[in-house]
Amino acid sequence: MSALPAGAPTVAPRRRRLAAARRFAQSRSAVVGAVGLAALVVMALLAPIVAPFDPAVQGGEPLLGPSGTHLLGTDQLGRDIVSRMIHGARGSLLVAAGAAAVGAGIGVPLGLVAGYLGRWADAVAMRVVDLLLAVPGILLALVIIAVLGPGRLNLILAIGIGAIPEFARLTRVATLEVRERDFVLAARGMGASTPDTMARTVLPNVLGPIMVQFVITASMAVVVEAGLSFLGLGTPPPAPSWGGMLQDARSYLYQSPTYGLFPGICLAATVFFLERIGRGLQLAVGGGGPRAAARGLGRGAV
Amino acid sequence: MYGYLVRRLLQFAVVLLLGSVAVWAFVLLLPGDPATVLIGQDATAAELAAARARMGLDRPFLAQYGVWLGHALTGDLGASYYSGQPVLTELMDRIPATVQLAGFTLVLTLLIAVPVGIVVALRPYSVVGRVLQGYLTVGLAVPAFWLGLLLIIVLAVQLRWLPASSDFVPLWQDPGAALTSTILPAAAIAVHTSSVTARFLANSLGEVMGKDYIRTARAKGVPERDVIRRHAVRNAALPTVTIVGLQLGSFLGGTVVIEAVFNYPGLGRLLYTAIGERDYALVQGGVLFVVATFLLLNLLVDVAYGALDPRIRLT
Numbered sequence: 001m002s003a004l005p006a007g008a009p010t011v012a013p014r015r016r017r018l019a020a021a022r023r024f025a026q027s028r029s030a031v032v033g034a035v036g037l038a039a040l041v042v043m044a045l046l047a048p049i050v051a052p053f054d055p056a057v058q059g060g061e062p063l064l065g066p067s068g069t070h071l072l073g074t075d076q077l078g079r080d081i082v083s084r085m086i087h088g089a090r091g092s093l094l095v096a097a098g099a100a101a102v103g104a105g106i107g108v109p110l111g112l113v114a115g116y117l118g119r120w121a122d123a124v125a126m127r128v129v130d131l132l133l134a135v136p137g138i139l140l141a142l143v144i145i146a147v148l149g150p151g152r153l154n155l156i157l158a159i160g161i162g163a164i165p166e167f168a169r170l171t172r173v174a175t176l177e178v179r180e181r182d183f184v185l186a187a188r189g190m191g192a193s194t195p196d197t198m199a200r201t202v203l204p205n206v207l208g209p210i211m212v213q214f215v216i217t218a219s220m221a222v223v224v225e226a227g228l229s230f231l232g233l234g235t236p237p238p239a240p241s242w243g244g245m246l247q248d249a250r251s252y253l254y255q256s257p258t259y260g261l262f263p264g265i266c267l268a269a270t271v272f273f274l275e276r277i278g279r280g281l282q283l284a285v286g287g288g289g290p291r292a293a294a295r296g297l298g299r300g301a302v
Numbered sequence: 303m304y305g306y307l308v309r310r311l312l313q314f315a316v317v318l319l320l321g322s323v324a325v326w327a328f329v330l331l332l333p334g335d336p337a338t339v340l341i342g343q344d345a346t347a348a349e350l351a352a353a354r355a356r357m358g359l360d361r362p363f364l365a366q367y368g369v370w371l372g373h374a375l376t377g378d379l380g381a382s383y384y385s386g387q388p389v390l391t392e393l394m395d396r397i398p399a400t401v402q403l404a405g406f407t408l409v410l411t412l413l414i415a416v417p418v419g420i421v422v423a424l425r426p427y428s429v430v431g432r433v434l435q436g437y438l439t440v441g442l443a444v445p446a447f448w449l450g451l452l453l454i455i456v457l458a459v460q461l462r463w464l465p466a467s468s469d470f471v472p473l474w475q476d477p478g479a480a481l482t483s484t485i486l487p488a489a490a491i492a493v494h495t496s497s498v499t500a501r502f503l504a505n506s507l508g509e510v511m512g513k514d515y516i517r518t519a520r521a522k523g524v525p526e527r528d529v530i531r532r533h534a535v536r537n538a539a540l541p542t543v544t545i546v547g548l549q550l551g552s553f554l555g556g557t558v559v560i561e562a563v564f565n566y567p568g569l570g571r572l573l574y575t576a577i578g579e580r581d582y583a584l585v586q587g588g589v590l591f592v593v594a595t596f597l598l599l600n601l602l603v604d605v606a607y608g609a610l611d612p613r614i615r616l617t
Contacts (some may be wrong), residue, residue, distance in 0.1 A: 127313070127316055130317045131317050131320050131321050131593070134317070134551075134593045134596040134597050135555075135589065135592065135593055136555050136558075136596075137552075137556065138556055139555055139556055139570070139589065142558065142573070142577050143328060143577065143585065146332065146580075146585075147328065223445045226447075226448075227447055227558070227559040230447060230559055230563075231558065231562055231574065246447070250451060250454075250563065253455060253459050253466065254459060257455050257459055257460065260448075260451045261455075264444075264445070264451065264452070268440075268445065268448070271444075272439070272442075272443035275439075275442055
C-alpha cells in the first residue's frame with residue numbers, strides 16, 4: 001500500500017535533483033570547493049603512500065625549520081611535520097563527516113516529528129533543542145567527553161550532539177512548509193501511515209536545506225575537533241592531528257615559530273572548501289538561508 | 303505583547319529547569335563515584351559510606367535533585383571539590399574577566415562588521431568591495447584559535463609589541479593595560495565573528511535595497527546617503543541583532559580554546575580545568591550559569607526585537 005503514495009511525488013523531486021546538480025556544477029565556487037575537498041580526501045586516504053616519512057618515527061633532529069629533507073621542518077620529537085599533517089587529515093575529515101552524520105541522524109528525525117506532529121511532540125522537542133543550543137558547542141563537547149571518556153568515536157558523538165539543534169530546527173521549519181501541501185495530503189488520503197508519510201513523502205522534499213546544513217556542520221566540526229585536540233581532549237596524542245600539532249606549536253613558540261603555520265593552513269583550507277561547497281549547494285537547492293548558515297558558522301568560532 | 307512576554311518567560315523557565323535536570327544528572331552519568339573523587343581512591347568502605355552520607359549521595363535521586371535545586375535557586379551551588387571555595391565565589395572571580403573579553407570582542411565585531419557589511423552590499427564590484435569580500439572569505443575559514451596563535455607568533459614573539467599571554471587587568475583599574483592584555487584574544491575571535499555578521503548584514507541589506515520603500519525614498523528626493531542610513535541600514539540591522547545576540551552568548555562561556563591559547567583567566571578556562579580535575583560541583587554550577595546567561599540573552603534579544611521594530615507585533 002505504501003508504494004503508491006510514496007511513488008507519486010518522487011518523480012518531480014528526481015527531476016529537480018538533476019536540475020540542482022546541474023546548477024551546482026555550474027557554480028564556480030562550488031566546483032572549487034568540491035575539487036579541493038576531493039583532493040584532501042584523496043590525500044587522507046593515500047596518506048601512507050603520499051607522506052614522505054612515517055609520522056610516528058622520532059628519528060630526526062627536533063624542531064628543525066623548513067629544509068630540503070623535511071619540507072616544513074620537524075616537531076619537538078624530531079618527527080616530520082609534512083607527514084604528520086598529511087596523516088592528520090584522516091582524523092579531521094573522519095570526525096567532521098561522523099559528527100555531521102550524528103547531528104543529522106538525530107536532528108532530522110527530531111525536526112521531522114516536531115514539525116509534522118506538532119502539539120506536544122513539537123513543544124517537547126523544541127525545548128530540548130533550545131537547551132542544547134544554550135550550551136556553547138565546545139563546552140558541550142568537553143562535558144560529553146568527560147562522561148564518555150576520550151577516543152575517536154566519543155569525539156564524533158560529542159561534536160555531533162552539539163549539531164543536533166540546527167538540524168532539528170531546519171527540518172522542522174521545512175516540514176511545516178510542506179506539511180499541508182497537496183502531495184502530502186494525497187499520500188495520507190491514500191492511506192499511508194504517519195511514519196510512512198514522514199519518511200517517504202515529507203523527508204525527500206525537505207532534503208535540500210538539510211544537505212546544506214550537513215556541509216556547514218562538517219566545517220564547524222573540523223574546527224571544534226581541532227580545538228578539542230588543541231586542549232588535549234580530541235584525537236589521542238600519538239596519532240597526528242592538526243589541533244594537537246597546534247598545541248605543540250604553542251609550547252615551542254620561541255624555538256620553532258614556523259611550526260604553527262602549516263597545520264592551521266590545513267584547517268583553514270578544509271573549512272574554506274566546505275564553506276564553498278555549502279554555498280554552491282545553497283544556490284543549487286535554494287535552501288538553508290543566510291541565517292541558518294550564520295548560526296552554524298557562529299557556533300564553531302572558538 | 304504581555305501574552306508573548308509571559309509565554310516567553312514560561313518557556314525560559316521550562317528550558318532552564320530542563321537544563322538544571324541535565325546538569326544535575328550529568329554527575330550520575332559519570333564513571334566513578336563523586337565521593338571517591340573527593341576522599342581519594344584508597345579510602346575504606348566505611349569512610350566512603352560516611353562521605354556519601356555527608357554529600358547526600360545515599361538518598362533517592364529525586365530527593366537529591368530537590369535539595370540541589372533548592373540550594374541552587376538561593377544561589378548556593380555547593381562548594382568546589384578541589385578548592386573548597388563556594389562555587390558561586392569561584393564563578394564570580396572569573397566573570398569580570400569573561401565579561402571584559404566578551405565586551406571587547408563585541409565592540410570589535412561590530413566596528414568591523416557594520417562598515418564591511420554595508421560596503422560589500424552596496425559596492426560589491428568596486429575594488430574595496432572585492433577586497434572586503436576576500437576578507438569575509440578568509441575570516442570565515444580561519445579558526446579563531448589558530449589566528450590567536452599567529453597573532454602571538456608575530457606580535458608577541460617576533461615583534462615583542464604585546465604580551466604572549468593575557469593576564470586579566472580590569473578596565474576600571476588600568477584602561478591601557480586592560481586594552482593591551484585583552485586586545486589580542488578579542489581580535490582573534492572578532493575576525494571570525496565579524497565575517498559571519500558582516501556577511502549576514504550584507505545579505506539582508508541586499509534584500510532591503512530592492513524593496514519598494516527604498517524606491518519611494520529615492521523618488522521623493524531623499525539624498526542617497528540618507529536612503530542608506532535611515533531607510534536601508536535600519537531595516538537590515540534588525541535580523542542582524544539576532545546573530546549578534548547569539549554570538550555574545552557564545553562569548554560568555556564558549557571561548558575555552560582562545561582562553562587556553564592566551565592563558566586568559568576566564569570562565570571557559572575555569573570550566574575546562576574543573577572538568578580535568580573532576581570538580582563536578584564547579585562544572586555543574588558553571589554550566590548552569592552559562593546556560594542561564596545564554597537563555598536570558600536570547601530572551602532579551604527577542605523582546606528587544608519587538609521594541610526596536612514597531613511593525614513586529616509579538617503575540
